[in-house]
Amino acid sequence: MTRQKFRLPVGGLIDRLQPIEFRFDGKRFEGYEGDTLASALLANGVRLVGRSFKYHRPRGIFTSGSEEPNALVELREGARREPNTRATVTELFEGLSACSQNRWPSLRFDWRAVNGLISALLPAGFYYKTFMWPASFWEKVYEPQIRRAAGLGRASSRADPDHYEASWHHCDLLVIGAGPAGLMAARAAARSGARVLIADEQARFGGTLLDEHVVIDGVTGVEWARACIEELKTSDNVTLLPRTTVFGHYDHNVLGAVERVNDHLAEPPPGQPRQRLWHIIARQVVLASGAMERGLSFTNNDRPGVMLASAVRSYVNRYAVAPGESAIVFANNDSGVRTVRDLKSVGLTVRALVDVRSGVDSAVRAELEDTGTQVFDNSVVLRAHGTTQLRGARIAPRGGGQGVDLDCDLLCLSGGHDPRIHLTSHTGVKPVFDNTLGCFLAGDLGESVSVVGGASGRFDMVTALRTGHDAGHEAALRCGFALAIEQPIPEVTGESAESASEALWQIAGATEKAFVDLQNDVTVDDLALAVREGFDSVELMKRYTTLGMATDQGKTSNVTGLAILGEQTQRAMADVGTTTFRPPYTPVAIGAFAGDSRGRHFQPVRYSPLHEWAVDLGAEFLEVGLWYRSRYFPKAGEDMAVASEREVLATRRSVGVCDVSTLGKIDIQGPDAGAFLNLLYSNGFKTLQVGKARYGLMLREDGILYDDGTASRLTADRYLMTTTTHNAAGVLAHMEFYHQCVWPGLDVQFCSVTEQWAGLAVAGPQSRELLSRVLPQISLDNDAFPYMAAGEFTFQGMALRLFRISFSGELGYEINVPAGYARAFADHLMEVGEAFGITPYGSEALDVMRIEKGHVTAKELNGQTTPHDLGLGRMVSQKKDYIGRFLSGRPGMIDANRQRIVGLVPERAGARLFAGAHLVGPGKSAIAKNDEGFVTSVTYSPALGHWIGLALVNGGEERIGEKMRAIEGLRGMEADVELVSPLFLDPEGVRLRD
Amino acid sequence: MKHSALQIFRQAWSSHRKWPRTWSSPEPKPAYDVVIVGGGGHGLATAFYLASEHGIRNVAVLEKGWIGGGNTGRNTTIVRSNYLLDGNEPFYEWSLKLWEGLEQSLNYNVMMSQRGVINLFHSDSQRDGFIRRGNAMLMHGADAKLMDRDELEKVLPYLDFDNARFPVLGGLCQPRGGTARHDAVAWGFARAADQLGVDIIQNCEVTGMRIKDGAIEGLDTTRGFIGAGKVGLAVAGNSSRLASMAGLRLPIESHVLQAFVSESIKPLVDTVVTFGAGHFYVSQSDKGGLVFGGDLDGYNSYAQRGNLPTAEHIMESGMAMMPCLGRVRVVRHWGGVMDMTMDGSPIIGLTPVTGLYLNGGWCYGGFKATPGSGWVFAYTLARGEPHQLNAAYRLDRFSTGRIIDEKGMGPQPNLH
Amino acid sequence: MRIPCPNCGERGLEEFSYRGDATVTRPTSIEPSSESAWLDYVYLRDNPYGPHWEFWHHISGCRAWFRLKRDTVTHKVLAVALAAGVDGEDHRS
Structure with a gap:
């Protein structure tokens, strides 16, 4: 195992007592509890970790956060393999195994790096201009090659073994980001009594307080954060969600967040989810998501060892790792000096500070030069040297000139900062460019969302704490909570006022590739080509060059790309505009969205109250919508055809029984119930007598058949309607619509009783005989209970409804009994029926019998047919209005x-x-x-x-x-x-x- | 400048500094013979076919933003002709035939990739419905094949065959279906139309229509009045808004449909697959992203974004169909605005205003129709009457009752 | 999206189903002369870009149908009233 050669001897927020073993590309390494995969790799001197998308250029670690474009790996193995996982946000765990991706045969020697050699032939959009001859070669030759070369990591083709779950949370205030501004906002609101949820994508709250040297109220930023978090944790009205990314802001302050509950373990403990999707409904939102650093575009600015300055400080300060031994810092703002100081404070060599601005403060210059760092102001890095590892950089004055080459293995970049405002534009609010601050800020968000700290374009600690506090206080007030006493803003010491940065979007004179979008290999030249070819609006440029379309969605590249477009087309940033940020803020696993609705739990299951009865009789079942219906009842050796044929013949010869509980049943009551039915059905229902059932057709308003069924008049103003199984829910909603929206004056009430009543069809020439024995108190002879009779009875004290209706074409009855008694009644029926050879039949036999009778089902009622089409023209009244009446008469319908x-x-x-x-x-x-x-x-x-x-x-x-x-x-x-x-x-x- | 591999070599010598604009950017002329409103795939294709098939070259395409910026650039890129009804299948099959030669006719690689489209079925009645449809396709000269479970397992081994709530029984496949690179379709048609003399005018929003004695005279735009002998609307998503400028109400509601793309991964899904027990379809782009979608959000909307419940439903179906997707990450989801018609089928033809023609109502199926739609719309504009292929798509079909309701959902747009 | 049910208060979008334009009125005549009124009712829509009165159904809740005024561009909810009204009154403005 390799020792942690680049681990600094002291410091950091890692636990040196807890070493963790992990593997990268099969090789074993050691890191510490508190490391990310990226920091642990750097601690072991591993700087080449991936290959780029198009040219397969060697790449290292560029950031220390979720915006990482380069350091993507395949994490875990087998069915748990996760492609494109950012090493910078992967917490180290015992036994972690990661592989570099998009390379063959190895990371160091990747044969597709040949793309880099022929890159002159592969400018942006080259594929639109070739691969057209001969036509048949596209699918057979060119495209398969392109597909194999493209893509990054490999997804597993095996079912994801882990579980996901969903949670809902309502709160007064959601604080997104637990850095200094977010902690202040949460604390202020919490102290007023508001219900607060604070979420941060990292395992540990604190944000930049963990990365930078700062003193607040006399203690270190880390200590201050610890106390603040402790207070929040002990407040009953605060929920803290670490490892949780708020990824989407949807309408009306509904926010989606994903909590990585167990991603920091090799696999979730038994019974626990891997991730949890949060639906957060917040009255107020404070966005305290901080800012990201921009890179700078010069030749070979992608070499492993080129890193954002903020990331370098994070690795040095938080993880106690030396990302290199000999550094050059290149910046357009004061964070360059901070970076130099932080590197030096842990004993690392800084060869040079290159500042694009002129007039570096003389005291600063003296301080740096006295400790061995050359200061180049009004200068730029022209190019980086090295291939799989940075070897040096060429520094030149901005006006031109040869420049000097200095050796280094770490090049720290700061091209300015971009607030993380992605969430603010998910609901359609466009960001606006602020010329003073040189970055995009959130647009007008109204009263329910505020943006604080770095996310608001102010990057100093004092402002972060103050704006955080004010926003938390204000949000609580809007929710009706007020602070009992005025809260002091914590005091920050040691932070000097910073001077303005100077925008520099591309370094003139790049002779080779100067990258803007690192992952998708989009260069400054590609952007220029796009403009030349007329792809000169932001969206066209993005789509033509693929700028910002990689897994990082251009977090470190978009603004630079837009600025270069502006320069190329002589437009101000405000006129160039920006592409639209879309959810999710960072990529979210499909499993997290899906939750547990997969496999057998994809949809709920509905069982008939007679399900167990059918199971006991050996039934095979069929999915019908959400229901399982008994399909056939095979005896030994029978297949479906044989069993169904037997069931049909037995029914037609003697008597059969079928579970029809899944048919929709709607109880309709009120003085206008009959009038309502008369409007719902195309045939007349006015004349239906008490004690009678009638077959009815429902049409849609366009004259097409919608559903069929029966309605039985139980008493003068009470009807029981049946619908098809398929449309049961739809018919109820349809009736509610017409009742509430179209004919609210009708005095009628109704509700579904599908679940409350079981249904049994008893059919066959012996059915009357059988039922006479089962229900001896009911007179069933043809005069007393003729075809289409309906009645309510009691049987051994149980309510029972009997209908003389038949779908099979035989003498038949349908019996409804309360669902709870269904099994007992069915067993009794079977017992009595034994003398008649009663045969249970399933939906398959029913289908056979209805076809023999020419009865229609969903196969004919397919949403395209009229009553006339199905031979039911006689059931269309000419005397009344009903739903579908008028448009039935159009020429195309008749x-x-x-x-x-x-x-x-x-x-x-x-x-x-x-x-x-x-x-x-x-x-x-x-x-x-x-x-x-x-x-x-x-x-x-x-x-x-x-x-x-x-x-x-x-x-x-x-x-x-x-x-x-x-x-x-x-x-x-x-x-x-x-x-x-x-x-x-x-x-x-x-x-x-x- | 003709595109070819050789041309790329040649241009590489001059560091690609001599590539011309893909389409020019002219100032609008005072008047045109035909003005197409909408610089999406359909509008640009219409202009191209007007110029190439009918010799009508005094044509402008007006686009309020940037070309291909509407649904052309927001869809899930599926191309197919697996329709059932007589009004639909001949049209879509003709469109598919045009797709098959599109690279060569445009001299632009739109990456039409005939990887096959498979619709899964999960019940006997669903199978019977697909058999009806597959036979309709065959009879119209399209291709279709029925796949049983064994065949599916070879092509799509990762489907949930064993543990599914609704087991997969088989699929209907159209091998000639597939995907194309959506943006490139707009660019290819724009370039080819431009070369034939069509003016493509971006950042030009129509603000009004001038109609005299029931006939169109021209359009007020943000770049001034533009006279027109004929005007063709190809602004699906916004058809109602444009039609209202001519005093027309349409049988259309605008709805949002979401689409999703995953991170780029190595090849996993080689065809287009649709789930039959829920709303989900997926393909994989050449770049490696899984491109997928499902059902409408379901409410009227002109916002090009959707909401969380629909996204969850779609991915539930995705996981039910392909349980290996759990660890693949969504990198972006967005919405497009659909012209949802009352019968789920498009409208291409004349309007009550003389000289004003409508091409819209594409619901969520407009991309595959792009070349066919442009071709028949060009014909309709040139001849003043519909081609046989779009005769059924007339606007007055709702009053005559000759509706084309492929799914039988009735006059409620969000159900189609 | 959050939808305010007049009975139950604000609930998540997933509890509701949607029907469309609530400004159309079902004709009462079935005489041939009412053809255009019927075609308007069943098929033609203003489909406005902006405020829109529309029918929603609290299908996983109290089962009330109601009219909601909502902006189709911003999705902002502007007004709501039970479809039937307390007294059968039409609450559209």
């Missing part, structure tokens, strides 16, 4: 050539039919102009001994007697068929009525 229902039988006895087959005339070929319809439903008819089908055919019943070809071209099947009446069995309905 066209004689519409596809209408017919029955089909094969001409050849043994031939089978296929649903979905299309129909053409005899001898006609299967082309569109011959297409005359299609087959909706087919079945083998046990009663008839051959296949039958239903079809929708141009002209419908007028075509009965014609012969056609039914063609199922996908499987190369076809059958010659004859069009017949869709009523295959008992067309007069004698069985129903007897």
Whole structure:
């Protein structure tokens, strides 16, 4: 194992007593508790960690935060492998295993680095201009190569073994970011009694207080933060969420956040989620997300060892790591001097400070030069030297000139700072460029969101603490909470006023690649080319060059790119504008969004109250919407076809029983219930007598069939409606709409009773006999309880509803009993029915029997058919208004050539039919102009001994007697068929009525 | 300048400093024979085909922002012709045929990639519906094949076959379907139209329409009045707003549809796959990002952004279909504004205003239609009457009752 | 998005379903002369860019239908009233 050669001997917020072993590219290393993967790699002198997207250039660690564009690795192995994981935010854990990605055969020798050699042929957008000849080569040759070369890490193709969960949280104030400003905001609001949630993407609260040397109220920033956090932790009205990224700001202050509950462990402890998605509903939001540093664009500014100055300070101060031994600092602002001092304070060599501004303060110059650091003002770094490791840099005056080469293995950059305002534009508020501060600031956010500290464009500690406090106080006030006493703002010592930075977007005279977007390899030249070719608006430039489209979404590159576009097109930043920040702020795992709604838990399950009854009878089930319906009840050795055929024959010969509990049931009451039904159904319901059921059709307002079912009049002003299983919820909402929005004057009330009542269909010639024995107190003879009779009864003290309706075409009844008694009643029915050979039948047998009777289901009620199309034209009243009445009369709706229902039988006895087959005339070929319809439903008819089908055919019943070809071209099947009446069995309905 | 590998070599010699503008940036002329409003794929394609097929070159395309900045640049790039109904399938199949030769006709690589589109089914009745559709496709000369579970397991081994709430039974595949690089479609049509003399005018917003005696005379814009013999609207998402300038109300609501892209990963999904038991579809771009989406947010909106519940629903379906997606990260999600029509099908044709033509109502399916839409709209504008391929897409179909409701959802736009 | 139900107060978007334009009125006549009124009612929409009165249904809550005035550009909620009204009164402005 390699020792931590670059770990500083003292300092840092790491726990040296807790060494952690980890592997990178198979090699074993050691780090400490408190490290990130990046800091641990640097502590071990590993500076080459990845390859870039396009040219496969060697890359190192560029930042110390979530904006990292370069140091992406594959973390973990097997089904837990996570591609493109930022080493800079990966907490080190025992046994961590990471691999470099997008390289072959190894990180150091990557053959696709050849792209860099031929990069002259690969400018921005080159692929739009070539790979077109010959045409067939695109998919076969060029594109597969491009796809293999593109992409970064490899995702696992195995199911994610971890779990995710969702939480909701309501609060008065959400504080995003727990740096100095955020802590102050949370503390001020908390002290007033407001409910506060404070979230930070890091494991440890404190933000820049952990990275920088600062003294607040006489103690170190780290100590001050610790006390502040302690106070928040002990406040009942404060929730602290570390390791939580607020990634999206949605409408009305709903914010999405992802908590990495167990990503700092090798795998989550049993029963615990990997991550948790928070839905935060906040009355007020304080954005205290700080700022990010910008790089600077010069030749080879991507070499491993080129690092943001703020990151260097973080590695030195927080992690006690030397990212290099000999540094050059290149800055356009005063953080350059701070960086030099911090490096020197731990004994590292700083060869030079290169400041683009002129007139470095003489005292500062003296201080630095006395300790061996050359100061170059009004100067720039022209280029970096080295390939897989930075070896030096060329420094030159801004006016021009050869410059000098200095050796170094660390080049610290600060090109200014950009507030992290991404969340503020998620709801459509565009950022505005502030010329004084030289950065984009949040636009007008109204009263419920405020931005403080670095995120507001002020980068000093005093302002961070003050704006944080004020915003927290103000937010609490807006929620009705006031501070009891005035709170003093903590005092900051040792922070000197900083002078203004000077924007420098690109260093003139780059001879080779000067990168703007490091991950996507977008160079200054690419941007110039885009402008030259007319891609000169921000969005076009982004899309043409891919600037800002990498996993970091351009956090360290967008503003520089926009500025270069402005320079190229002689426009001010305000006129250039910016591309739109979109959620998520940093990438979020799909699993976190999905939560536990996956696998068998993807959707809830609805079980019929007779589910266990069917299970005990050996049923196989079918998913119907959310329901599991009993599909068939196989006996030993039976498959579905055999079992269903047996069930059909038994029902038609004697008696069968079927669970129809899933049908929608709606209880409708009130003086206007009948009038309401008369408007809902296309056929008349005014004349329905108490004690009678009626089949009804519901249309949509456009005249197309919506649903069918029955309504039974139980008493003068009470009806029970049934709907199809599929539309049960929809019909209820539909009725509520018409009742509340269209006819609010109707005195009617209704609610779903689907769950409260179980339904059993008892059908077959012996059904009356059977029910007479089960329900001896009810007179079931044809006069007392005729076809379409309905009634309420009691059975052994239990309410029971009986309907003489049938979907199977046999003499039949439907019985509703309270769901809790369903099992007992069904068992009793089976027991009594044994004498009749009662046979349970499933949805498959039911489907066979309904096709034999020409009854329609969702296959015919497909949202494209009218009552007339399905042979139900007689059920459309001409006398009244009803939903769908008027538009049913449009020419296209009554066209004689519409596809209408017919029955089909094969001409050849043994031939089978296929649903979905299309129909053409005899001898006609299967082309569109011959297409005359299609087959909706087919079945083998046990009663008839051959296949039958239903079809929708141009002209419908007028075509009965014609012969056609039914063609199922996908499987190369076809059958010659004859069009017949869709009523295959008992067309007069004698069985129903007897 | 013709594009080719050789040209790239040649330009590399001069450090790529001699590439010309992809399209010029002219000042608007006082009047044009035809003015197309909307510089998205459809508008630019219309201009290209007006010039190339009908010889009408005195044409302007007005774009309020930057070309391809609307739904052309926001969609999930799927190209297919797997439709059911007579009004739809011939049109989409013709569009797909145009896609197949688009690189060569435009001399621009739009990266049309026929990787196949697979619609999964999870029940027998869903299968029967796909068989009906697949046969309609075959009869219209398109390609379709039915895949069983075994075949699917070879192509998409990571689907949840064993532990699913709604097990995958099979799929309907259109091998000729696939994806294309959406932005490049706008740029390619713009470049080709520009070379034929079409004026592409960006940052030019239409603020009013001048109509006299029931006929259009021209458009007021942020860059002044522009006269027009004929005006074609190709502004899907905003059709109602433009039509209202001519006093028209349309059978359209504007809705937001979200789209998502993941971090770039090495090739994982080689086709386009749609889930049949929820709202989810996914493909992988050449750059490596998984591009996916699902259903509408469901409320009227002109904001190009959606909300969290829809995003969660979509990813729930994604994980139900492909449980390996759990650790892949979403890098960006956004919204586009859809012209949702009352029957889910587009409107291409004449309007009650003489000389004003409408191309809109694309719901969430406009991208695949781009070349076909431009082609038939150019025909309609040039001839003053629809081509047979778009005859069914007439605006008056709602009054005649000859609606084209592919999914049978009825006159409620957010259900289509 | 947060939707204010007139009965239940402000709730998450996921509890509601949406129907569309609430300014259209179902014609009462079924005479042929009312054709354009019916076509308007069923098909034609103002589809405004800005404030929009629309029908929402608290489908996972109290099941009330209500009219909501919401800006289609900013999504800001401007007004709300039960569809039926307490007294059957039309609360649209």
